[in-house]
Amino acid sequence: MTRPLLEVNDLKKHFYLHSGPFGAGAATVYAVDGVSFNIDKGETLALVGESGCGKSTVGRCILRLFGITAGQVVLDGKRIDDLSAGALRPLRRRVQVVFQDPFSSLNPRMRVRDILAEPIRNFRLAKSGSDLEARVERLMDVVRLPRDAVKRWPHEFSGGQRQRIGIARALAAEPDLIVCDEAVSALDVSVKAQIVNLLHDLQQELGLAMLFISHDLAIVEHMTHRVAVMYLGKIVELAPKRPIFAAPKHPYTQALLSAVPVAEPGAARQRIILKGDVPSPINPPKGCRFHTRCPYAFDRCRTEEPPLRPTAAGHLAACHLHDLPAAQNPLASAA
Amino acid sequence: MPLLEVENLQTHFRTPDGVNRAVDGVSFHVEEGETLAVVGESGCGKSVTANSILRLIPEPPGKIAGSIRFRGIDLLQLSDKEMRRVRGNDISMIFQEPMTSLNPVLTVGRQLGETLRLHQRVSRREADDRAQEMLQLVGIPETKRRLDEYPHQLSGGMRQRVMIAIALSCRPKLLIADEPTTALDVTIQAQILDLMKDLKSKVGAAIILITHDLGIVAEVAERVMVMYAGRKVEEAPVAQLYRSPRHPYTQGLFGAVPKLGSSLSGQQTKLAEIPGVVPSLKQRIAGCVFASRCAMATDLCRQSAPALEIKAPGHFAACHYAPKEALAA
Numbered sequence: 001m002t003r004p005l006l007e008v009n010d011l012k013k014h015f016y017l018h019s020g021p022f023g024a025g026a027a028t029v030y031a032v033d034g035v036s037f038n039i040d041k042g043e044t045l046a047l048v049g050e051s052g053c054g055k056s057t058v059g060r061c062i063l064r065l066f067g068i069t070a071g072q073v074v075l076d077g078k079r080i081d082d083l084s085a086g087a088l089r090p091l092r093r094r095v096q097v098v099f100q101d102p103f104s105s106l107n108p109r110m111r112v113r114d115i116l117a118e119p120i121r122n123f124r125l126a127k128s129g130s131d132l133e134a135r136v137e138r139l140m141d142v143v144r145l146p147r148d149a150v151k152r153w154p155h156e157f158s159g160g161q162r163q164r165i166g167i168a169r170a171l172a173a174e175p176d177l178i179v180c181d182e183a184v185s186a187l188d189v190s191v192k193a194q195i196v197n198l199l200h201d202l203q204q205e206l207g208l209a210m211l212f213i214s215h216d217l218a219i220v221e222h223m224t225h226r227v228a229v230m231y232l233g234k235i236v237e238l239a240p241k242r243p244i245f246a247a248p249k250h251p252y253t254q255a256l257l258s259a260v261p262v263a264e265p266g267a268a269r270q271r272i273i274l275k276g277d278v279p280s281p282i283n284p285p286k287g288c289r290f291h292t293r294c295p296y297a298f299d300r301c302r303t304e305e306p307p308l309r310p311t312a313a314g315h316l317a318a319c320h321l322h323d324l325p326a327a328q329n330p331l332a333s334a335a
Numbered sequence: 336m337p338l339l340e341v342e343n344l345q346t347h348f349r350t351p352d353g354v355n356r357a358v359d360g361v362s363f364h365v366e367e368g369e370t371l372a373v374v375g376e377s378g379c380g381k382s383v384t385a386n387s388i389l390r391l392i393p394e395p396p397g398k399i400a401g402s403i404r405f406r407g408i409d410l411l412q413l414s415d416k417e418m419r420r421v422r423g424n425d426i427s428m429i430f431q432e433p434m435t436s437l438n439p440v441l442t443v444g445r446q447l448g449e450t451l452r453l454h455q456r457v458s459r460r461e462a463d464d465r466a467q468e469m470l471q472l473v474g475i476p477e478t479k480r481r482l483d484e485y486p487h488q489l490s491g492g493m494r495q496r497v498m499i500a501i502a503l504s505c506r507p508k509l510l511i512a513d514e515p516t517t518a519l520d521v522t523i524q525a526q527i528l529d530l531m532k533d534l535k536s537k538v539g540a541a542i543i544l545i546t547h548d549l550g551i552v553a554e555v556a557e558r559v560m561v562m563y564a565g566r567k568v569e570e571a572p573v574a575q576l577y578r579s580p581r582h583p584y585t586q587g588l589f590g591a592v593p594k595l596g597s598s599l600s601g602q603q604t605k606l607a608e609i610p611g612v613v614p615s616l617k618q619r620i621a622g623c624v625f626a627s628r629c630a631m632a633t634d635l636c637r638q639s640a641p642a643l644e645i646k647a648p649g650h651f652a653a654c655h656y657a658p659k660e661a662l663a664a
Contacts, residue, residue, distance in 0.1 A: 024363060050520035158612045188376040190609035193591035197605055215521065222593040222606065240597050259525035260595050261550030265574045273529055274522045277490045 003077055004038035005176055005209050006062065011035045013057050013073035017282075019125060027282045031057045033233035034071070036308075037175065043211040044203065046220040048256075049230035052278060055213045057232075059179045062211065063097055064088060076176075082161075093123045096170035100182035102162035106154040112165055113150035118142075119172040139168040143198065160191035167198065177209045184219060196222060217260050221245055229253045232289040233281055235308055239315040249317035249331055251294050288320065296330055336407060337364040338541050339509060344401040346380070346387045351410035353617040357383040359565040360401075362643075365509065370542040372556035372573070374549065374554060374588075378613055380565040381545045385511045388543075389428060390418055404621070405509070426456040427502040431514040437486040443470075443497050444482030447504060454505045469500040472537070492523035493594035499530065503538055513545045523578060529556060549592055558649075561585050564624040565616055567643060571650040581646050584609070584625045623654070626660065631656055 008297055013032040017049045032054040039045045047055040050232045064074040064080065074082040078090055096119075099105040106115060116136045119125075126132035140147050143164040152208060163183065168176050180199065184192045196219060214220050220227060227244045229252065230239040237250040248254045257271040279285055285292050300320050308318040321329045346358040358380040359467065365371050365481050374382045383489040387399050390410060403410045405426065412420065422428075430436040438446060447469060457465065469541050470478040486494055487649040495515065502510055511530070515529035517525040532555065535542060544555055552559055552573065561569040561584065569582040580586045590607025609626040614620060623629070626636040635655055643653045 036522070050522060160612065189549075190376060190587055191593050191612070193606040194608045194610075196593075197608060200605070217521070218593040218595045218597070221595060221598050243594060246599050255522060257595065259521045259556045261524075261528070262576065262595060263549040263553045263592060265553045265577050267553070271525060271529075273525050277492055277523065278520075287398060 002041075005041045005043075005076060006039040006211075007040070007074040008058070009036050009072040011061055011073065012069045012246060013054075013061050013066075017077060030233050030284055032061065033281075033284070034233050035233075036071075037228055037235065039209050039211060040120055041209055041228070042203070042207045044212055044224045046212040046224035046227045048214060048217060048220055048227060050215060050256075050278060052232075052281060052333065053230040054233040054281070055230050056181055059097070059181050059213050061209060063095060063179055064092075090123075093119075093173045094176045096173050096175040096177075096181040097179045097181065098163070098166050098170050098187050102159055102166055102186065105170075106162060106185070108154055110154075111150065112140075112152055112154070115154070115159065115165060116150070116172050119169060123173055125172075125174060130266070135172070135195065139172055142202065143168045143173060146191070158191075159187055160194055163187060163195050164198070167195075168201070169289065171202070171206070175208070177211065177212065179211045181213045182215070183212075185214065192219070193268055214262065217257060217333065229256065232284050234289060234318065235316075236319070237315075238308065239316045239317075243312065243315050247324070247331075249311045249315060250290075250319050251296055251321070251331065252290050254331070255293075256293075260261065267294045281298060288318070294317050306311065338367045338369075338406060339365040339543075340402075340404040341384075342402045342404075343390070344384065344387060344399070344403065346383050346392060346397060349396045349398070350617070351437050351497070354618075356565050356616050357495040358387065359568045359616075361399075361562070361565075361571065363545060363560055363567065365541050367508070368535075368539050368541050369558065370544060370556045372544045372552040372559045373562060374552055374559060375545060375562035376547060376613065378564075378616070379562040381562050383514055383543055384562070385428070385543065388511060389422055389426060391428075414661060421452070422508075423450050423502075423503045424615050425567050426511065427505070427507040428507045428513065429495070429498050429502050429515045431517050433491060433498045433518070434486065437494060438496060441485055442483050442485055443489070447482075447497070447501055450501050465504065466500075469504050470497070472503070472534065473497070473500045474526075475500075491519055492526060495519060495523075495527055496530065499527075499534070503534060506538060509543065510540045511543045511545070514547070515544075516551065517546070517548075523644055524551075531555065549588065563587075564613055564626055566621070566653065568625065568654070569642075569650075569652045573645075575647065575650055579647075580652065581652035582625075582654050583629045583631055583657075585652075586596050587628075 011032055014270060015031055017027045035058055047058060049055045060066060062073055063133055068081050072079055075091060083258040089167040113136055116139050117132055120132055120135055126135055136150060137147050145164050184195050187195060212223055224241055226240050228235045231252050237253045250255060255274050258272045276293055279292055287303045288306050291297040306318045306320045309318050311317045311322050321331055342362045343360045344358055348355040348357055361384060375381045388403055391397055399411060406625050444466050447466035451457055451462045451465050466482060467478045470481055475481055475496055516527050546552060559573050560567055563584050569585050580589055589610040593606060609628055613629055620635040622639055623641050625630040641653045641655045643651045644656055646652050
């Protein structure tokens, strides 16, 4: 078996809040608290969850936009979480990012040409000046923007076009992995479809691996190969797309899927409405982190944290219900 | 007589580089107790339409023309003082971002009580009692403690519940909800939508729901109006619209949204794209507003704007080529 492109082992990222004199009231935010997954070459893994679950933090840890608290990030067999900034630099080329907001992620004082040429120059990818120009033009073709638009400024473009520029900039470095952090969330419906299709095509043409961070489950289902569901800094379920959408093995995934409004008037379906809000990651609940909102929680859930383990081939879930006899397990019948 | 009747609404803004025709000749009505959804992408004029009804458009640079009749009275003819009596009392509004629409330096109780005391002339004690009742109604636990809390102490979902409580405190006849769940997470969104459905049957207010999410429309609305580039392009009962959308733009919108469960049917198709971008509203568009992006557009579309025509019972579309059902005379 070949080695996965990216391995994340027991990743933790804690933020420390210092408030008040002498650090009184100092607290720790357990933003990401023990997350493990792999991404193969050419594969898309989606990271889904609600705001504050730590999905963006995972993305930023992989990009090394900040240091991590514990765990390992391994790119192509090489640990990158403990590298110095200088040693990391050549590896940065291989992991690129597309951000959510195309208005704040492009430098307004750079022309499109310079935005795209910068990574090519930084990583010395072009053999000559004319090669550089050719690469910039090719990138414009790839993201389906007119070539003569390279002379224009970011503010002259619409949101969807800017996101295309953001994608072209990520591709300029010829990466193996692209982290898409809510890359289509800020776009309007009709434009969103254009960008989703573009990302999908690019992945197939270029064989890119993708970490697709999103809260939009319908888009995720359309885009991805595998899905990891996060809740309060942990992965609660990790599985290939079809089984997770057909028969989720964690009550949170089940509730999340049932909460999405469906564009079919009068559709009869059972909706699980979770009570309350997501607890604070400063003081996560003991035991299973979901037990305060879980409709099936029992005593064991309140004291013992369920590990993420296989419930079927390739289907991981962190839930005590799977230890119960099938007759008593409300998630077993769903399959 | 319908509860609200809007005729030929035109809300234009003067800008340094020309007049922006944000809403350009939109007519619709809302019946008593009905839920009308207004759907469209950003910039289509749906929020400006809502704000125009309550006259929340700053004039100048804005300018509202046409007529907005609420129970027979034209709101555009009222004085500012009379209009203040309508806002929050007969017609109230919920905004998208609950953090910016609540006052951060006043307690929840103060803000709820303010609406009641202004419109219903109740005593402070009575206002407190009513405020507690309202919080209970919107499903906030420990109402007594919550009254003394400030907005920042509440979660996003709780804040939106407070907004709804304020909006409903004077038992309005019409509630305008502008993207009420867009800023919320999907599990919280489900809670709020559930609450709105429940309250509608309890309070009996008509609702204008403004959203871009076709899923929410399907679950909440009875009638739908689709807007594009400041104009109404289609209107129909919700089931009818989803079964057979007539306008190419509406059809495009439906094709562009992936459906949950798409991987289970086995075949995954590409999403339908609507090519191009929304036209600028600063130039007058002679023909159909959608012509520049429409696959079926002909010279006729580029030259003359299609009128909103009846295509089936209760179903209107503004398209020269939308199929028409044989209507019984």
